[in-house]
Amino acid sequence: MTKILSIKDLHVDVGETAIVNGLNLEIESGETHAIMGPNGSGKSTLAKTIAGHPDYKIRSGKIIYMDRDLSELSIEDRSNLGVFLGFQYPIEIPGLSNTAFLKAAINAKRKYQGLDDLSASDFLIDLKEKSQMVDIEQKFLSRGVNEGFSGGEKKRNEILQMLMLEPTLAILDETDSGLDIDSMKVVASGVNAFRNEMTSSLIITHYERLLNYITPDYVHVFHNGAIIKTGDIQLAKDLEERGYEWLTNP
Amino acid sequence: MANQSLNQIDHMNELHEFVQNDGHDLPDWMNHKRASAFEEYRNVCSKLSKTATWKNTKLDLMLHEFLEKEFRGQSASLNDIDLEPGLDDSIKIYFHAGMFFCNEDMPTYIKILNHQYSEENRSIFDQDNRSDRQSIPYLLNNIVSRDALLIDTAVNQHVERLVHIIHVSSKLINVAPRVKINLAKNSSIKLVEEQHQSIDSIINHCVDINCSEGSSLQYYKINHPQNDSHQINNLNLNQDGNTDVTLFNLDLGADSASSLNHFKLNGENSNISCSTLFMPSDDRSSHHNVVIDHLSDKSSSSVNFRGVINDQAFGSFFGKVRVAKERRGTSAFMQNKNLLLSDNSKISTVPILEIYNDDTECSHSATSGSLDKEKLFYLKTRGINEHDAKEFLIKSFIDELTSHIKSKRMRNYVNELILRNHEA
Numbered sequence: 068m069t070k071i072l073s074i075k076d077l078h079v080d081v082g083e084t085a086i087v088n089g090l091n092l093e094i095e096s097g098e099t100h101a102i103m104g105p106n107g108s109g110k111s112t113l114a115k116t117i118a119g120h121p122d123y124k125i126r127s128g129k130i131i132y133m134d135r136d137l138s139e140l141s142i143e144d145r146s147n148l149g150v151f152l153g154f155q156y157p158i159e160i161p162g163l164s165n166t167a168f169l170k171a172a173i174n175a176k177r178k179y180q181g182l183d184d185l186s187a188s189d190f191l192i193d194l195k196e197k198s199q200m201v202d203i204e205q206k207f208l209s210r211g212v213n214e215g216f217s218g219g220e221k222k223r224n225e226i227l228q229m230l231m232l233e234p235t236l237a238i239l240d241e242t243d244s245g246l247d248i249d250s251m252k253v254v255a256s257g258v259n260a261f262r263n264e265m266t267s268s269l270i271i272t273h274y275e276r277l278l279n280y281i282t283p284d285y286v287h288v289f290h291n292g293a294i295i296k297t298g299d300i301q302l303a304k305d306l307e308e309r310g311y312e313w314l315t316n317p
Numbered sequence: 318m319a320n321q322s323l324n325q326i327d328h329m330n331e332l333h334e335f336v337q338n339d340g341h342d343l344p345d346w347m348n349h350k351r352a353s354a355f356e357e358y359r360n361v362c363s364k365l366s367k368t369a370t371w372k373n374t375k376l377d378l379m380l381h382e383f384l385e386k387e388f389r390g391q392s393a394s395l396n397d398i399d400l401e402p403g404l405d406d407s408i409k410i411y412f413h414a415g416m417f418f419c420n421e422d423m424p425t426y427i428k429i430l431n432h433q434y435s436e437e438n439r440s441i442f443d444q445d446n447r448s449d450r451q452s453i454p455y456l457l458n459n460i461v462s463r464d465a466l467l468i469d470t471a472v473n474q475h476v477e478r479l480v481h482i483i484h485v486s487s488k489l490i491n492v493a494p495r496v497k498i499n500l501a502k503n504s505s506i507k508l509v510e511e512q513h514q515s516i517d518s519i520i521n522h523c524v525d526i527n528c529s530e531g532s533s534l535q536y537y538k539i540n541h542p543q544n545d546s547h548q549i550n551n552l553n554l555n556q557d558g559n560t561d562v563t564l565f566n567l568d569l570g571a572d573s574a575s576s577l578n579h580f581k582l583n584g585e586n587s588n589i590s591c592s593t594l595f596m597p598s599d600d601r602s603s604h605h606n607v608v609i610d611h612l613s614d615k616s617s618s619s620v621n622f623r624g625v626i627n628d629q630a631f632g633s634f635f636g637k638v639r640v641a642k643e644r645r646g647t648s649a650f651m652q653n654k655n656l657l658l659s660d661n662s663k664i665s666t667v668p669i670l671e672i673y674n675d676d677t678e679c680s681h682s683a684t685s686g687s688l689d690k691e692k693l694f695y696l697k698t699r700g701i702n703e704h705d706a707k708e709f710l711i712k713s714f715i716d717e718l719t720s721h722i723k724s725k726r727m728r729n730y731v732n733e734l735i736l737r738n739h740e741a
Contacts, residue, residue, distance in 0.1 A: 118694075118698050119697075119698075120694055121690075121694070141697070141702075141703075142694065142697035142698055143697045143698075143700050143701060143702050143703075143706075145698075146697070146698050146699055146700035147700045151698075152698050154695065154698075157695075158691055158692050158695040160692055160695070160696075160709070160710070160713050161713060161717050162712065162713030162714060162715070162716035162717040162720065163709050163710075163712065163713040163716070168696075168699070168709070171699075171701055171705065171709070172699035172700050172701060175699075175700040175701050175702065175705070176700045179700065211713065211717075228699065232699065232700070
């Protein structure tokens with residue numbers, strides 16, 4: 068197994084407010100980790116910090132991804148090296164078609180890797196296959212990015228982007244929020260298709276229900292910007308039954 | 318010179334001298350038309366040039382430029398035009414050095430009126446419909462224009478070929494093209510006007526359009542970019558009942574560009590859709606003014622102006638929709654969105670609705686701002702670098718407007734021109 072992500076004593080501020088306070092986390096290749104926690108515990112801050120959002124400042128600590136210090140890399144370089152962030156609230160970009168966007172993203176990664184652009188036919192074959200996996204109709208792909216998509220369609224589109232970009236580490240920020248049960252199954256099957264011994268996932272969620280379809284290797288409970296407990300899927304089930312109070316305010 | 322304010326006396330004297338000396342080869346009614354326009358101009362110029370429409374638009378500079386140049390090339394001909402315009406298969410009419418030319422036999426619905434034309438066509442210079450805002454350019458146009466273009470469809474005529482009017486200005490020539498479009502009952506036509514300016518030139522362009530019952534018009538206006546040039550574009554439109562008009566205007570930038578549009582929806586079920594994309598850069602300015610009068614029941618209007626403003630450029634939008642008290646079942650939508658690409662770019666936007674009854678559906682909005690940081694972040698998280706991400710967002714902002722161009726051919730042409738301009 069290879070160490071994919073190593074977070075050491077991470078402290079993150081947004082403006083003047085400290086959000087992440089002394090986080091430690093290790094993710095190996097092939098592992099799926101789930102982070103659960105109440106609202107405002109800092110889960111999304113962690114996701115955006117790993118992706119490189121400029122408003123999230125690392126005060127101290129390190130995020131090491133595949134032996135590289137992520138704080139030294141641009142947002143796009145992080146992506147091109149295999150870090151993928153599935154957004155809690157996917158952004159709409161009317162006027163830029165999903166197809167053009169995906170093609171640009173794939174070719175940016177290939178360029179970074181010193182490869183030629185993907186041929187149009189190979190791209191379209193791959194796109195057709197993967198959009199079917201997440202139940203996205205072809206006509207949606209010619210629309211603007213997430214333009215007019217329902218909440219579920221946006222989340223499935225995030226998973227489509229993940230499958231197309233073939234990252235090494237996928238961070239999925241509340242991908243299950245706003246999903247009906249059918250959409251959740253589609254999203255989960257997309258995530259499970261991505262999982263293999265070379266890839267890792269960090270799934271951020273409020274609820275245990277997504278984890279009924281994606282079985283994590285580890286479940287971490289996040290509170291006040293740090294992990295306060297780690298366990299397996301049973302911990303998620305306990306949280307579903309008892310809430311967070313017994314851990315956050317014992 | 319450029320920064321001096323206009324010397325009213327000198328410029329009036331120059332114009333007066335022009336009116337007295339230039340028209341020796343013109344029929345009497347043309348000279349009377351010029352003299353009367355000059356008298357009115359003398360009375361209103363001082364007052365109107367200080368109104369909001371004009372005071373921020375480099376009007377003084379434009380008037381200086383206007384008077385410093387010749388109004389007509391003495392020996393201009395079609396052979397002087399060194400241009401390869403796109404849109405093959407269209408009927409091409411050139412306006413160069415103050416004169417209209419066509420390189421093929423013109424169909425009967427197109428008439429070029431030169432200085433020999435008869436008095437029966439004098440209505441082309443009527444100014445009955447112009448608004449106060451348009452007085453200055455209309456009067457100046459009436460003082461200097463000679464040639465005019467009349468497009469006059471027949472009842473039930475549907476013109477298949479695209480009519481392509483190409484304005485090619487010459488250095489040190491001030492041109493004042495005059496175009497009138499009369500669409501007869503149940504007729505239709507597609508027109509595109511392009512302005513290719515040379516350095517140090519000015520175009521003061523006046524177009525009057527009358528759409529009779531049941532007619533349909535697609536009208537595209539493209540202003541190509543040029544340094545040290547000025548453009549004033551005036552458009553007056555009257556629509557009878559059951560008419561459909563679609564206007565699209567692309568302004569790629571002049572030293573100063575102004576468009577003044579006045580649309581009157583006179584008949585029931587008259588519909589207009591007017592879109593404009595203006596893209597000033599450097600220290601250019603681009604000003605757009607549109608007034609829509611809903612004078613009939615069940616009329617509808619949709620106005621969508623977008624600005625992409627870069628460097629130290631300045632843009633402005635003024636839009637007003639008026640719905641009279643007795644008019645019912647009208648709908649009006651007005652939107653102005655602006656993208657400011659630099660810290661020094663500026664925009665002024667004033668959308669106004671004047672609604673005097675309850676039975677109408679109206680909305681207006683205006684937004685101005687720089688590129689959305691969250692959208693940039695989203696694109697970058699997919700591996701797209703800063704430069705390309707910005708380009709995508711600018712393009713998406715533009716495409717949202719151009720994707721609604723009805724004609725696929727024109728949509729492709731407009732997108733190609735925007736791309737070419739951007740790469741230049």
